[in-house]
Amino acid sequence: MNAIYDFSILTGGIHEWLSGLMSPTAVMITEMVIIGTLLIVFVALMGLVLVLAERKVAAFFQLRLGPNRVGPWGSLQTLADFLKLLTKELITTKSADKFLYNLAPFIVMLTPFLALGVIPFAPGLQIMDMNIGVFFITAVSSMGVLGILIGGWASNNKYSLIGGMRSAAMVVSYELSVTLAIMTMVIMTESLSLSEIVASQSDGWWIIKGHIPALIAFLLYLTASTAETNRGPFDLAEAESELTAGFHTEYGGIKFAFFFLSEFVNMLVVASIATILFFGGWMPFHLPFEWAVGFNHIMDFIPGIVWGFGKVTFVIFLMMWFRWTFPRLRIDQILNLEWKYLLPMNLVNFLLMALIALSGFYL
Amino acid sequence: MSTIIAYFKGIGQGLNTLWTGMKVTGYYFFHARKEIITMQYPDNRDTLKIPERFRGRVVMLHDQNNEHACNGCTMCEMACPNGSIKIITDKILNPETGKVVRIIDKHIYHFSMCTLCNLCVQACPSNALAMDNSYENSVYDRSELTFVLNQPGSKIRDNVKD
């Protein structure tokens, strides 16, 4: 591993400086507060950027210009929208279950926060390096559906209820595929820690090293995770043309903004995991050959954070491309797709990958 | 075995159709600059081309002497399907010929009721009315949509027959 731009120098420096000032407990608390604040800022910023990106990308797909009135190229449009949503009156439906109704947006918003906690964005830029990072993310990311289900139920609206139920049925099924696709890659990486997974790809990304099973796993993961984020052709929890807005029909103001933002932050999380598993996270593009040492060295000069976010952007763009091209599936077709296609393929792919790993037939 | 082949064939064909669609949208995404179809409306007012036949609203044509061709025959009023036109006529004594002639006092046009059907323009025997190309017609009060089509101080052209 030959990362030049290592954030651990910076973070380690801050840690040492703080340790020189106060007791270990105080250092821990201070660091937590700093990290929490940074995370909130990061999520809010990424939310704004991603919403704008989606609107711009959608516009270009649709032969439009997209937002171009607020700020240069409409760059402040989402900020303006966010401020508008922030200042709106919070209305609770009269017959809604008040507690659950108000709780749902927070649950939805909480899960991407938790997941972001273990994702390494650049060398040293990781909040917590858990040794079960992959397991933690799969466990946490399935919690988001709770918020959608609760929101759909507590709104006391039939459209919302149908939307919530659809989402629940969908996420429960697609969790399997997501996890299996991840597990397929874990066979190769031989570790559940995300930073070690990234490190294992220093001589080439898994999508290149892992042969066809890795490619299939990537496609499966991309499909299943798009479904898990309730996006693209799988957005039938919202299903604008069927259920008006599905589970968030009754939400307004900042509560709606939470639902809206969580979709985009979830997308970021999902794309980050895809990047880490298949494209080596922040790892520069390396070739696993003897003669490619010079090439690999040149690649190292591009900072890891650029690689990381570049690849995340690519995966997010793919997901946006899906969303703005395909019609929506029906609920039974979605479940068919999972149980009749994705899951069997995933299982076979899993076995294939295991065979490859056993035979040592990988680079 | 054949079912298995059919299964994979189905997947392959399905993915192919999806890719076909993505190629179309992808093409437009990467050629967005060339293919944009929307207009930046208030900004392009100067370059906006309105066809000369576009029916904006009814106007009465006045020449440079502030004269129009309306003799108040009320054909337009009768032709109007929704009563948007009301003509108030006046009778004056022509001092030269000594005859009492009919002139218009006010040609009132309720734009708020108009459906821009062009029937009044067609009905007018002396071509006094026309459709103009205005297109920004919103106002703050409904009363502002009632126009008097003959300009103040205008009078009927001489050669218009009664």
Next chain:
Amino acid sequence: MQAELISKDGTQEYFVNMGPQHPSTHGVLRLVLTLDGEIIQRVEPHIGYVHRSIEKMAEFDTYKQIIHLTDRMDYLSAHMNNEAVALLVENALQIEVSDRVKVIRTIMSELTRLASHQLWWGVMGMDMGAITTFLYAFRDREMINDIMEETTGARLTMNYNTPGGVMFDLHPSFQKQVKEFIKIFKTKLPEYDELLSGNIIFTERTKGIGKLSLADAISFGVTGPSGRASGFACDVRKTNPYSAYDRVNFNEILLVEGDAYARYKARIFEMWESISIIDQLIDNIPEGAIMAPMKAIVKLPKGEFYQRVETARGELGVFVVSDGNKTPYRVKFRSPGFSNLSVLDHISRGHKIADLVAIMSTLDLVIPDIDR
């Protein structure tokens, strides 16, 4: 009431109000759905939210004035609606319009049909969740609207026909523009197939959905592309040719499946047919008067008159009872949308909510056409 709602397995049916404000009811149609889970048990359309009593208003208008009202029924086939009334008056007074008028009307009708089908295609895609199609359809429709605006002075409610002819002569650049549009649209129409028709998600969602048998299509009076997708040969352009339709070669699109996909395909095929009709006519528009000599005040003879035309949605019938005055005694429009809507309950039972949206899209409803 409560007892009959409870089904065998102890679950309850429930009602969902779809509309009048709903993104996919295409206006202010209210559907009361009786659902068992997501399965539709009954669909009860409630109409009348945009009722403007056009038929009654027509009783107080002269025949020239009625035409502009018909613009506002099925606003996407405004030209065909106009033509229906104009043809009725001409037939009743036995006025022979010039060939030029006939050809102009036919070209305009087909352009309007194309515009209507383009809009339908975009909205269909949007109902199915592919929002991008909407903008692509509008891109192509815009060209037709510009042509219309140039010649008729309006983009949607043209009011171009008048008893005895058309209001204005064609714009000098009309032929050039239409040819250019046809040339461009011939390259864009395959895109429609690539984006939706072939798409596996789309075909899966529409094939076998909302099957309408030929017998049902006839008994419900489902006309237009929706009826022809069930094999009902109901194209008025073929059965009772009017204007210049007897001098052009075109195929009546007849499909047998009768499902949502067939209805979709019927419209796509019809676009090709419309293009071919325009292609045949655009190069040889005969010279002639654009207006047959008419009396200033049109009075129909005493009696009953009926005229039908093929709009983009099906057969539009205009029935006029005249007592010899300058206004009709009674006007009745047989709007295609109303009959097509009546079949909705029949073909959507047992399907899911998502299918209902697809079925409704393929019926191509325009609500002001239903309510009038």
